Structure formats: C-alpha cells, structure tokens
Amino acid sequence: MPDEPIYFTTPIYYVNAEPHLGHTYTTVVADTLVRFWRQRGRDAFFVTGTDEHGDKIAQAAAKAGVEPKAFADRVSGLFRSTWEQTGLRPGWFVRTTDPAHMAFVQDVLRRIHARGDVYFSSYRGLYCTGCERFYQERELIDGVCPDHRTPPTEIAEENYFFRMQRYQERILALYESEPERITPDGYRREVLALLREPIGDLCISRPKSRLEWGIELPFDDRFVTYVWFDALLSYVSAVESAGRPELWPHVRHLIGKDILKTHAIYWPTMLLAAELPLFRALHVHGYWQMDQAKMSKSLGNVVRPLDVQARFGMDAFRYFLLREMAFGHDAEFSEAALVTRLNADLANGLGNLASRVLAMQQRYFGGTVQPLDPGPPELALREAFAGARRDFDHHVARLAFHRGLEAVWRALDLANKYVTDTAPFRLAKDPAQRPRVGAILHELCEVLRVSGQLLAPVLPETAARLFAQLGLPETDLADLDRPWGASFPPGHHTRPPEALFPRVDTPA
Ligand code: MSP
Numbered sequence: 001m002p003d004e005p006i007y008f009t010t011p012i013y014y015v016n017a018e019p020h021l022g023h024t025y026t027t028v029v030a031d032t033l034v035r036f037w038r039q040r041g042r043d044a045f046f047v048t049g050t051d052e053h054g055d056k057i058a059q060a061a062a063k064a065g066v067e068p069k070a071f072a073d074r075v076s077g078l079f080r081s082t083w084e085q086t087g088l089r090p091g092w093f094v095r096t097t098d099p100a101h102m103a104f105v106q107d108v109l110r111r112i113h114a115r116g117d118v119y120f121s122s123y124r125g126l127y128c129t130g131c132e133r134f135y136q137e138r139e140l141i142d143g144v145c146p147d148h149r150t151p152p153t154e155i156a157e158e159n160y161f162f163r164m165q166r167y168q169e170r171i172l173a174l175y176e177s178e179p180e181r182i183t184p185d186g187y188r189r190e191v192l193a194l195l196r197e198p199i200g201d202l203c204i205s206r207p208k209s210r211l212e213w214g215i216e217l218p219f220d221d222r223f224v225t226y227v228w229f230d231a232l233l234s235y236v237s238a239v240e241s242a243g244r245p246e247l248w249p250h251v252r253h254l255i256g257k258d259i260l261k262t263h264a265i266y267w268p269t270m271l272l273a274a275e276l277p278l279f280r281a282l283h284v285h286g287y288w289q290m291d292q293a294k295m296s297k298s299l300g301n302v303v304r305p306l307d308v309q310a311r312f313g314m315d316a317f318r319y320f321l322l323r324e325m326a327f328g329h330d331a332e333f334s335e336a337a338l339v340t341r342l343n344a345d346l347a348n349g350l351g352n353l354a355s356r357v358l359a360m361q362q363r364y365f366g367g368t369v370q371p372l373d374p375g376p377p378e379l380a381l382r383e384a385f386a387g388a389r390r391d392f393d394h395h396v397a398r399l400a401f402h403r404g405l406e407a408v409w410r411a412l413d414l415a416n417k418y419v420t421d422t423a424p425f426r427l428a429k430d431p432a433q434r435p436r437v438g439a440i441l442h443e444l445c446e447v448l449r450v451s452g453q454l455l456a457p458v459l460p461e462t463a464a465r466l467f468a469q470l471g472l473p474e475t476d477l478a479d480l481d482r483p484w485g486a487s488f489p490p491g492h493h494t495r496p497p498e499a500l501f502p503r504v505d506t507p508a
Pocket of ligand 1: 010011
C-alpha cells in the first residue's frame with residue numbers, strides 16, 4: 001500500500017551516557033529511512049528522545065551530585081543538540097519527563113488496573129541496573145549479566161505486577177504466523193524460544209522508599225512506575241504530543257539486539273492490555289564493536305558523533321555506518337576503516353567522477369551542456385543506473401543499506417570506466433570530435449544527477465552540493481522518475497567543480 005504513512009522510532013536513550021556511536025547508528029538509520037520514503041512520496045516520520053527515569057539515572061545523578069531532573073535536562077539537551085548539529089532531523093523529540101508523557105503513562109496504568117490486569121504481591125528477584133530489568137537465573141552467564149558482565153542485585157520487596165503471562169499465547173501465535181513482525185528472522189527465532197517457556201508476570205512498580213525518581217502510580221502514591229513500562233509508552237505518547245496520533249498503527253521500531261526482550265515480549269503484552277494496536281515490526285540491529293568488544297561507556301572505548309563529524313564530515317560518517325554494517329549483524333568500527341572507505345568510495349569513486357566531469361564541462365564548453373547522442377555504450381550506462389535504482393530501492397526498503405549502496409557503486413564504477421574507455425580528454429584535442437565530447441559529458445551529467453538523487457537519503461549534504469554544482473535546484477533531488485536527458489535543456493550551465501570529499505591522508 002504505497003500511500004500509507006510510515007513511522008520509525010529509535011530507542012529513547014538513557015541519559016546516563018552522552019551520545020555515542022551506538023545511539024548515532026540507529027538515529028542515522030531512522031533519518032535515512034525517512035528521507036528515503038519521503039523522496040518516494042510517502043508521509044514518513046521518525047521519533048527519538050531520552051529515557052530519564054529509573055535506578056540507573058538516579059544513581060548517575062547522585063554520583064554527579066545533582067538532582068535527577070537537572071541531570072536529565074543537561075544530558076537530554078546534549079542529545080537534542082547533537083542531532084541538530086549533525087543534521088539528523090526527528091519529527092519529534094520525546095522526553096519521559098514531559099508532563100504529557102507522564103500523564104499518558106498514568107492513564108494507561110489506570111486502564112490496565114481497572115480491567116484487572118494489575119495485582120499486588122511480594123517478589124524476590126535478580127535485578128541488573130545496567131539493563132533495568134530482572135533476570136531469570138537461566139539467562140545469566142556464570143552468575144553475571146551477559147551484557148554488562150556484572151552480578152545482578154537481589155531485590156525482595158512488595159510491588160505491583162502486570163499480568164503479562166495472560167498475553168503470552170497471543171503474542172507467540174502472532175510471531176509464528178506473521179514472521180515479518182521481527183526482522184532479521186534470527187531474532188524472531190530467539191523470541192520464539194523465549195516464548196516457549198513461561199514468561200511470568202511483570203513487576204511494574206518500585207517502592208518510593210527505595211526509588212523516588214519515576215512516574216507515580218495513579219492508584220498508589222507510595223510507588224513509582226517501572227522504567228521500561230514508562231519508556232516503551234513514549235513511542236505512543238510522542239506521536240500524540242506531535243499532533244500525529246494517526247501514525248501509531250504504522251510504527252516500526254528500530255532497536256539494538258540488547259533490548260529485544262523488552263520490545264518483543266513486554267511491549268506487545270502492554271499494548272494488548274492497553275487495547276492499543278500492535279507495532280508493525282521490530283527491526284533489530286547488532287553491535288558496533290571496537291577490537292571485538294562492544295563499545296560502551298563502561299569499557300571506555302567511546303566514539304563521539306560530533307568528533308567524527310568534525311574530522312571527516314557527517315556524510316562520510318553516515319556512509320560508513322550504513323555501508324559497513326549489514327543491518328542485524330555486528331560490525332567493527334575503526335577510524336582506519338572509515339578513512340579507507342572515505343578515500344576509496346567517496347573521494348575516488350564519486351568525488352573524483354564529479355570533479356572530472358564538471359572540470360571538462362567547464363574547460364571545453366564553458367559549462368554549457370551539449371546535446372546527447374546515445375550509442376550502445378551510453379545505453380548500457382543508462383541501463384546500469386536504472387538497475388542501480390531498482391536494486392537500491394529493493395534493498396533499502398528492506399534495511400539492507402550496505403547492499404543498496406553496493407549497487408549504486410557498481411554503477412558508479414561503470415561510469416568511471418566509461419570515462420576511461422571513451423576518453424573525452426583525448427578526443428577533445430581533435431576539434432572534429434567536439435560534439436562527441438559534449439555528448440559524453442552530458443551523459444555523465446545525467447549519471448551525476450541520478451547518483452545525487454539516489455544517494456540523497458544517505459548523503460544529504462553531498463547531494464545538495466552536487467546539485468548546486470550541476471546547476472540544478474535542490475528541489476529536483478526528489479524528482480526520481482525524471483526521464484534521462486530532461487534535466488539539462490539546451491543552454492543549461494553547470495558550475496566549476498568543488499571537491500565533494502577531500503582525500504584524507506592515512507596516518508603512517
Ligand atoms: N533506554 C533504553 C531504551 C528504551 S526504548 C523504549 C536503552 N537505552 S540505551 O541508551 O542504553 O541504548 C539505546 C540503544 O543504543 C540500544 O538500541 C542499544 O542497542 C544501542 N547501542 C548501545 N551501544 C551500542 C553499540 N555499541 N552498537 C550498536 N548499538 C548499541 O537501552
């Protein structure tokens with residue numbers, strides 16, 4: 001259904017850490033998908049934000065010696081300004097301390113309480129503050145949390161519970177009959193395995209005597225709401241606050257594999273109890289690793305997006321993230337690998353093609369585009385770019401960004417080969433070959449036009465600069481179905497080239 005709107009979410013990020021590579025990746029994916037779908041005529045929207053309540057934040061604030069709210073304000077502001085500075089443009093930025101969100105959470109709690117889905121009981125369990133969830137003994141590895149590698153704390157207290165178990169069969173049946181609900185499929189199978197054991201009920205409160213930093217339960221003021229119960233509902237409250245509640249049923253959640261259980265099990269049971277439509281899909285990605293270890297604050301190997309942007313430019317960073325990681329799998333981050341891609345694919349493959357074509361256009365014709373005169377090599381080139389468009393669309397719609405980009409670069413390689421084979425720089429020495437040189441360069445201007453359009457969702461700044469150099473208005477970036485040859489009418493002028501991607505010298 002091409003006209004349906006499409007709504008993506010990133011996780012809302014904990015404010016105990018400053019924006020890093022892991023956060024940036026998911027936000028870049030969401031931003032790219034929104035640009036991609038908008039270019040194809042869809043109403044596309046994405047939400048990101050910050051997760052600000054709970055033990056972990058209360059502890060981080062205490063350590064910093066400030067009140068939790070002041071602490072959250074500062075770090076949430078840092079997330080917001082980082083996305084602004086890096087050109088990542090969410091339609092809404094949600095905070096779990098927004099009064100509208102807090103009222104929404106209380107409303108849902110009131111409803112599920114009224115329908116008998118909440119009870120009071122005592123509990124003893126093993127809690128990981130890093131994950132902000134209880135662990136079952138069998139989920140631990142050598143007694144420690146598999147993610148944080150720290151032993152969980154034993155907590156025994158009286159709390160409110162949500163009858164999650166009631167909904168287990170329904171979500172199991174859903175994931176069995178609708179495999180597209182969790183992608184890649186390996187993660188769906190992981191969830192199915194979890195759902196074949198009893199999932200138990202979910203503890204959804206914390207006594208204020210132990211934790212005050214949270215949303216008060218509407219039916220018992222001695223307790224605050226469990227942080228995940230609060231955080232997950234932000235996906236719905238955000239579109240309500242944004243004035244776009246109709247987007248909710250079209251939602252697709254982008255998440256890392258560490259938060260699969262909370263999203264694939266807790267969340268749909270909550271939605272069923274709250275009588276809200278379920279999400280369309282969970283799209284699960286792997287970890288960025290450095291020297292084989294997950295990048296995280298506790299391990300001290302943090303990559304800050306603003307630093308990478310300052311050194312290499314945001315487009316190069318976006319390209320690397322989307323080209324290097326196969327969505328769903330882990331990938332290795334290193335500056336050396338980024339520089340290699342930047343030099344080989346961006347500076348050489350794309351940047352060099354643009355600067356050669358525009359320089360020859362300038363030198364031989366003062367920038368004026370000449371008439372086309374296609375023969376077999378030109379038609380082959382056009383077919384290669386039509387194929388790149390089909391493959392790019394196919395793969396990006398399935399989140400296989402690396403494959404989509406590979407397809408565009410295959411066509412760009414062919415275009416570079418076309419320059420070498422037709423050798424306009426040699427033909428230009430013969431005045432009789434002038435029309436042929438003009439036709440070759442016009443063909444290549446079309447190649448650059450299509451490349452700019454296809455790559456705009458991934459490389460928005462570069463595409464805009466390329467279009468300016470081609471003398472085309474930025475609004476034409478969205479005109480994907482424009483026929484070959486229609487962009488450069490007689491008398492059209494291109495501008496002198498400016499390097500799109502300066503090569504970066506590799507440290508010795
Ligand atoms: N606050 C919760 C999410 C609540 S959503 C209702 C949370 N926050 S987080 O800040 O810890 O993590 C946010 C996301 O960053 C997760 O999807 C996690 O997978 C991702 N990443 C954190 N480190 C990562 C890498 N090194 N690589 C890729 N993504 C990783 O969890």
